[in-house]
Amino acid sequence: MPAPRWKLLVSAGLLIAAGCDSEAVTEPQPDDQNLVTLAAQRADAASEGRIVFMNWNVFIGAAIEGALGVPPELVQYAAGEAFARVLENDFASRAAAIGEEAARFQPHLIGFQEVTLFELFNGAEFIPIIDYEAILVAALGPDYDVAAKSQNFQTPELPVTLPDVPCFADQSCAPPPECAFIGECLLIRLTDFDLVFARTDVATENPQAHRFTFNLGDGPFADPSIPFPIYRGWASVDATIDGFELRFASTHLEPADLPDGSIVPALEQLQRLQAGELAGLIGPELPVVSVGDYNTDAYGASTATYEDLLAYGFEDAWSQSGDGMTCCQTEDLSIRQSIRDRRVDLIMLRGDFGLLEPGIRGAVSTRVLGSRIADLTDTGLWPSDHAGVLATMKLPRRNLSLIHI
Numbered sequence: 001m002p003a004p005r006w007k008l009l010v011s012a013g014l015l016i017a018a019g020c021d022s023e024a025v026t027e028p029q030p031d032d033q034n035l036v037t038l039a040a041q042r043a044d045a046a047s048e049g050r051i052v053f054m055n056w057n058v059f060i061g062a063a064i065e066g067a068l069g070v071p072p073e074l075v076q077y078a079a080g081e082a083f084a085r086v087l088e089n090d091f092a093s094r095a096a097a098i099g100e101e102a103a104r105f106q107p108h109l110i111g112f113q114e115v116t117l118f119e120l121f122n123g124a125e126f127i128p129i130i131d132y133e134a135i136l137v138a139a140l141g142p143d144y145d146v147a148a149k150s151q152n153f154q155t156p157e158l159p160v161t162l163p164d165v166p167c168f169a170d171q172s173c174a175p176p177p178e179c180a181f182i183g184e185c186l187l188i189r190l191t192d193f194d195l196v197f198a199r200t201d202v203a204t205e206n207p208q209a210h211r212f213t214f215n216l217g218d219g220p221f222a223d224p225s226i227p228f229p230i231y232r233g234w235a236s237v238d239a240t241i242d243g244f245e246l247r248f249a250s251t252h253l254e255p256a257d258l259p260d261g262s263i264v265p266a267l268e269q270l271q272r273l274q275a276g277e278l279a280g281l282i283g284p285e286l287p288v289v290s291v292g293d294y295n296t297d298a299y300g301a302s303t304a305t306y307e308d309l310l311a312y313g314f315e316d317a318w319s320q321s322g323d324g325m326t327c328c329q330t331e332d333l334s335i336r337q338s339i340r341d342r343r344v345d346l347i348m349l350r351g352d353f354g355l356l357e358p359g360i361r362g363a364v365s366t367r368v369l370g371s372r373i374a375d376l377t378d379t380g381l382w383p384s385d386h387a388g389v390l391a392t393m394k395l396p397r398r399n400l401s402l403i404h405i
Contacts, residue, residue, distance in 0.1 A: 049395030051241050053317075053347055054107035055291035056098055056369070056388035057252070058132065060116045060190070061086035063331045067158070068227055076159035076185065083160050083188060086118070089333050090379060092135055097376075097383040099139030101369045105390055108241050110144070110197040111250030111291035112136065121157050121187035129188075133195065140197060147198035150209035150235035152252065154191040156228055161185050194235045194250045194292070206238040210281065212274045216254055221270050230254065234278055238286060244395055246351075249282055251292035256303050268303045271295060275305045279312035279350075287351030290314065293386065298324075298343040309348060317347040317391040318366045326368060326387040333381040338371060340387060347391045366391045 062085035067078040102110065115133050119126035128134075133146065198204050211233040213219075217226035234251035253274050256267035275294070282288055296305035298316060310316070318324050326345035329335065347366070369375070369388035376382060 049242070051244065051393045051395060052105060052107040053109050053111075053248070053289055053291060053391045053393070054102065054105065054369070054388060055111040055113075055250070055345055055347055057113040057293040057345060057384060057386040058091070058094070058098065058115060058136075059089070059333075059384040059386065060114045060192070061089040061091060061331075064155075064190070068155075069225070076161045079158045079188070080161040083118075084162055085331055086130070089331070089381060090377075091130065091132055092139075093377040093379045094333070094381055094383045095132070095135045095139035097370065098136070098388065099141065101375075101383075101388060101390075102140055102144070105369075105392075106199070107390065108199050108202050109147075109237075109239060109248045109289070110140075111248070112195040112197070113250065113252040113293045115193040115195045117191045117193070119189050119191070121189070126157075126189065133193065136195070136197070143200055144197045145200055146195060147202075147204045147239075148196040148207040148209065148235040148237040148250070150194045150211070150233045150250075151231075152192040152194065152211075152233060153215075153229065153231045155189045157187040157189045159185060160188045194233065194252055196235050196237050196248060196250050198237065198239060198248075203240040204237045208236045210234050210236075212277055214270055214273045214277075216267070216270060221266065232274065234282075234290075234292070236282065242395065245286055246353075247283060247286040247288045249278070249288065249290045249292075251278055251290060251294070253278075253293070253295045253305065255295040256305075257295075261301075263303060268305070271303055271305050272308055275308050276312070279309065279314070284351070287353050288314075288349070290348045290350070291389070292346065293327075293344060294346050294348075295344050298346065301342060302344075306346075309346075312350070314348040314350045317349055317364045317393075318343070318389075319364060324366065324368055324389070326371075326389060327385070329382050329385040331385065333385065336373060336376070336380075338373075340371065345386055345389050347389055353393065364391055364393045 062082040064082050067075065067082040070078045115136065116130070117128060117132065118130040120129045133149075137144075137146065196207075211231050214221060215232060216230040217223055218229035218231070232252055232254055234249050236247055236249035238245065238247050253271050254267060256271045257263050275296075278290065282290060294305065294309070296303045298306050298318065300306070324343045325340040327340055327342045329339060349364075353363075367390050369390055370383040371387040
């Protein structure tokens with residue numbers, strides 16, 4: 001009898017975590033012609049004085065909140081359903097699609113959110129089984145490095161009973177700690193990260209990792225129904241691109257809306273506090289590019305946080321009115337219909353970029369990535385439940401003399 005799909009995928013994850021050099025997990029190296037093309041693209045961008053930024057919330061792979069809001073005796077089954085969804089939403093194929101977009105547009109800096117590490121408890125220690133960071137490194141290839149990384153929340157170990165194993169049907173799987181590696185029950189935890197990737201020809205320094213002061217499930221926002229604190233924050237790095245110095249940050253603010261679209265006032269307050277802390281601490285020393293999943297709709301359909309960001313001196317890189325929807329597909333990424341109806345994934349600019357007044361209009365072009373049927377993976381999945389965002393900035397004329405090829 002063939003092994004269940006989840007066992008094959010977990011086994012593949014163990015190989016990746018162990019650093020296997022198998023061709024199945026290693027991206028092919030570009031041939032000489034591709035290298036010539038890439039060099040030409042970069043030379044063209046430099047000669048025109050362009051800086052390119054990209055942002056993408058890559059999606060944990062399942063709506064894990066559903067696994068945490070059930071009675072304790074059902075957690076292992078709800079968590080099993082969620083983990084099975086993670087496996088079906090195969091991040092390796094989705095990351096390959098994201099890597100193709102990066103290869104196409106050659107962004108200098110990339111922000112990622114929901115970069116997840118899944119670990120399995122083997123009775124003595126946790127071992128990685130699915131590492132989104134490692135998968136992204138392989139998908140982006142040798143032209144990109146991790147420049148900054150911030151750890152957000154980490155779940156406790158969750159008992160997971162997968163839905164295609166016998167003990168799921170009769171609910172006979174033993175509870176923790178006995179369930180680890182007994183029968184078909186597993187103990188798994190996940191850790192969430194924000195990441196910044198930089199092209200290898202971009203000079204970076206001063207990597208920073210910050211956690212917000214206020215977080216859901218902690219301090220004044222503690223809630224007995226929240227089983228662990230949902231920590232969030234941001235990662236940032238200082239970069240020099242063709243002589244232009246800037247600070248680049250990747251962040252993910254707490255969502256404040258319910259599935260029906262209604263706003264929870266306490267969560268809106270929390271989100272606005274997080275945005276204010278980001279704006280206050282990201283620093284005035286350099287021009288700032290802050291990208292991320294802000295969970296506030298730029299078109300006013302959710303919280304007031306977007307207006308707060310503008311009041312803090314940020315400008316939205318998006319230049320087309322009424323467009324740019326990035327959120328959100330359902331957790332089943334095989335559903336082909338695009339149902340994005342909010343613009344919450346933003347590239348925000350603050351500081352002196354030397355651009356012509358009135359602000360960034362005309363100096364920055366933007367586009368949404370991964371939102372067309374043509375962008376589906378070879379396995380028929382959307383790259384994420386969020387679309388990516390790309391911004392191309394024309395360098396100010398006074399900096400063109402600093403460009404070196």
